[in-house]
Amino acid sequence: MSLVVVGSVALDTVETPRGRxxxxxxxxxxxxxxxxxxxxxxxxxxxxxADFPRATLDELRRRGIDLAxxxxxxxxxFRWTGRYHEDVxxxxxxxxxxxxxxxxxxxxxxSYRDSRNVFLANIDPLLQAxxxxxxxxxxxxxxxxxxxxxxxxRPALEHLLARVGxxxxxxxxxxxxxxxxxxxxxxxxxxxMGPTSVLIKRGEYGVIQFAGDxxxxxxxxxxxxxxxxxxxxxxxxxxxMGELTRSGDTSAAGIRRAIVYGSVMGSFVVExxxxxxxxxxxxxxxxxxxxxxxxxxxxxGD
Amino acid sequence: MSLVVVGSVALDTVETPRGRxxxxxxxxxxxxxxxxxxxxxxxxxxxxxADFPRATLDELRRRGIDLAxxxxxxxxxFRWTGRYHEDVxxxxxxxxxxxxxxxxxxxxxxSYRDSRNVFLANIDPLLQAxxxxxxxxxxxxxxxxxxxxxxxxRPALEHLLARVGxxxxxxxxxxxxxxxxxxxxxxxxxxxMGPTSVLIKRGEYGVIQFAGDxxxxxxxxxxxxxxxxxxxxxxxxxxxMGELTRSGDTSAAGIRRAIVYGSVMGSFVVExxxxxxxxxxxxxxxxxxxxxxxxxxxxxGD
Numbered sequence: 344m345s346l347v348v349v350g351s352v353a354l355d356t357v358e359t360p361r362g363r364x365x366x367x368x369x370x371x372x373x374x375x376x377x378x379x380x381x382x383x384x385x386x387x388x389x390x391x392x393a394d395f396p397r398a399t400l401d402e403l404r405r406r407g408i409d410l411a412x413x414x415x416x417x418x419x420x421f422r423w424t425g426r427y428h429e430d431v432x433x434x435x436x437x438x439x440x441x442x443x444x445x446x447x448x449x450x451x452x453x454s455y456r457d458s459r460n461v462f463l464a465n466i467d468p469l470l471q472a473x474x475x476x477x478x479x480x481x482x483x484x485x486x487x488x489x490x491x492x493x494x495x496x497r498p499a500l501e502h503l504l505a506r507v508g509x510x511x512x513x514x515x516x517x518x519x520x521x522x523x524x525x526x527x528x529x530x531x532x533x534x535x536m537g538p539t540s541v542l543i544k545r546g547e548y549g550v551i552q553f554a555g556d557x558x559x560x561x562x563x564x565x566x567x568x569x570x571x572x573x574x575x576x577x578x579x580x581x582x583x584m585g586e587l588t589r590s591g592d593t594s595a596a597g598i599r600r601a602i603v604y605g606s607v608m609g610s611f612v613v614e615x616x617x618x619x620x621x622x623x624x625x626x627x628x629x630x631x632x633x634x635x636x637x638x639x640x641x642x643x644g645d
Numbered sequence: 646m647s648l649v650v651v652g653s654v655a656l657d658t659v660e661t662p663r664g665r666x667x668x669x670x671x672x673x674x675x676x677x678x679x680x681x682x683x684x685x686x687x688x689x690x691x692x693x694x695a696d697f698p699r700a701t702l703d704e705l706r707r708r709g710i711d712l713a714x715x716x717x718x719x720x721x722x723f724r725w726t727g728r729y730h731e732d733v734x735x736x737x738x739x740x741x742x743x744x745x746x747x748x749x750x751x752x753x754x755x756s757y758r759d760s761r762n763v764f765l766a767n768i769d770p771l772l773q774a775x776x777x778x779x780x781x782x783x784x785x786x787x788x789x790x791x792x793x794x795x796x797x798x799r800p801a802l803e804h805l806l807a808r809v810g811x812x813x814x815x816x817x818x819x820x821x822x823x824x825x826x827x828x829x830x831x832x833x834x835x836x837x838m839g840p841t842s843v844l845i846k847r848g849e850y851g852v853i854q855f856a857g858d859x860x861x862x863x864x865x866x867x868x869x870x871x872x873x874x875x876x877x878x879x880x881x882x883x884x885x886m887g888e889l890t891r892s893g894d895t896s897a898a899g900i901r902r903a904i905v906y907g908s909v910m911g912s913f914v915v916e917x918x919x920x921x922x923x924x925x926x927x928x929x930x931x932x933x934x935x936x937x938x939x940x941x942x943x944x945x946g947d
Contacts, residue, residue: 548850562862567829
């Protein structure tokens with residue numbers, strides 16, 4: 344199996360109540376790829392500027408991340424500067440420079456064409472659709488989006504959703520997309536737009552999945568400290584799609600286990616600034632935390 | 646086994662976006678007793694005024710609720726009028742008349758003295774302690790409290806908590822009581838005050854329990870509509886303590902199953918105004934929803 348991800352690659356400067364990091368690796372596609380690479384080889388589609396560190400690209404390749412689809416364009420890499428509050432659910436964007444990302448048009452190299460699984464991280468739905476157009480035989484199509492596209496590009500987004508299998512969004516986006524405040528009603532409406540499954544991220548409360556008549560809820564891992572929440576949702580998606588690609592098991596149980604692996608990856612990344620924790624992570628850490636999730640949720644357990 | 650509950654009995658007038666109810670049965674002890682009565686006989690301690698409907702007292706007795714400890718005092722029953730917003734986590738108290746509850750001093754009848762399990766619903770911690778003083782051999786001591794006592798009666802509350810086994814509070818109260826924003830740190834601090842287990846209610850996100858090194862999280866049941874949230878937390882506590890009293894199983898697994906039964910009862914009461922839904926409930930409904938909770942949370946399931 345093979346997994347393609349398209350989305351942003353960035354250099355982030357982040358301030359949280361726990362400290363600060365400058366020019367950390369960032370962007371949805373990059374967080375996704377790092378998390379998914381623990382489960383399966385990943386093929387990335389994105390763009391970086393001339394200022395993007397070469398050593399980082401080498402490091403990503405060593406981790407089984409294929410960068411054939413990452414264009415190196417003249418100009419500057421997408422840069423984001425943000426500040427999180429004591430309540431880490433609240434953040435301000437202090438500075439945003441799209442750089443080479445402003446004119447990004449995803450192009451899949453021929454070597455990616457046989458990919459079966461794809462994740463369309465949060466970018467313009469027209470660009471997300473153009474990636475699908477370049478894949479002859481996709482099997483599992485995952486997708487993220489955000490308030491901006493829901494409000495500003497609704498027709499393109501609805502057109503895209505009709506082609507998507509699994510939508511991964513947060514609760515606020517689910518409410519905005521559906522026009523329903525209640526999460527059960529919101530999910531039903533979203534499923535009627537196309538996806539067979541919707542995964543709604545609820546931050547420190549975990550994830551709830553709706554698919555047909557089935558509902559699955561998994562709490563977030565209770566952490567003593569969240570150092571930097573950046574990338575949590577993208578690592579969730581990466582762990583989820585990575586495990587699903589590895590196992591090839593799209594049964595209800597297979598999807599549930601993949602959701603837990605996604606939750607595991609989301610719980611790790613927030614323990615340190617940027618992707619630092621992911622870069623130190625070993626496979627055994629992942630399996631240990633998966634077992635902790637089982638114990639955390641097992642009614643007859645412990 | 647036998648289960649005593651002490652707390653308020655009230656007549657509630659409630660307005661929600663779904664409608665309105667006047668003079669509905671209310672109060673923490675009453676919601677608790679109704680929920681617990683599906684699992685075990687309940688002995689109530691409280692006070693009602695001369696205006697409290699006789700037929701209701703008869704109905705409670707028919708449900709196996711012992712009212713020997715419910716005093717009928719001259720004067721008016723505790724009355725609360727409140728309004729919930731579209732976001733049902735927000736409510737305003739429009740009117741409050743303590744009536745006979747203002748001078749309530751719990752007195753346990755001799756027939757209650759052999760009770761082993763007790764739940765101290767949210768009242769003045771000095772009164773909660775006085776109930777413990779009247780019980781020669783309590784086994785499981787559950788307790789609720791609220792912001793008012795945490796802020797205004799801290800010494801009495803801390804004294805009480807040293808005697809309590811299981812504290813049931815909401816997340817805001819847990820933060821206020823511990824002075825910790827992070828829920829893991831908050832729980833650790835609360836456990837150091839005495840309880841062996843703390844159950845933190847998180848509204849539409851369910852309940853998380855901390856006991857020693859063990860953590861258990863159960864989501865709330867995803868409902869299409871919340872008609873009236875009044876009593877949800879008290880019914881949670883009633884289902885929890887009721888099942889624990891029925892089973893006598895205080896192992897980790899026994900407590901987890903009781904937490905799920907509590908969640909079941911909390912999920913039912915909000916489906917209609919006041920305790921209406923509880924009064925129509927059959928035991929089979931409870932078992933059916935318990936199985937739905939299992940399916941909702943089972944990683945390898947569905």
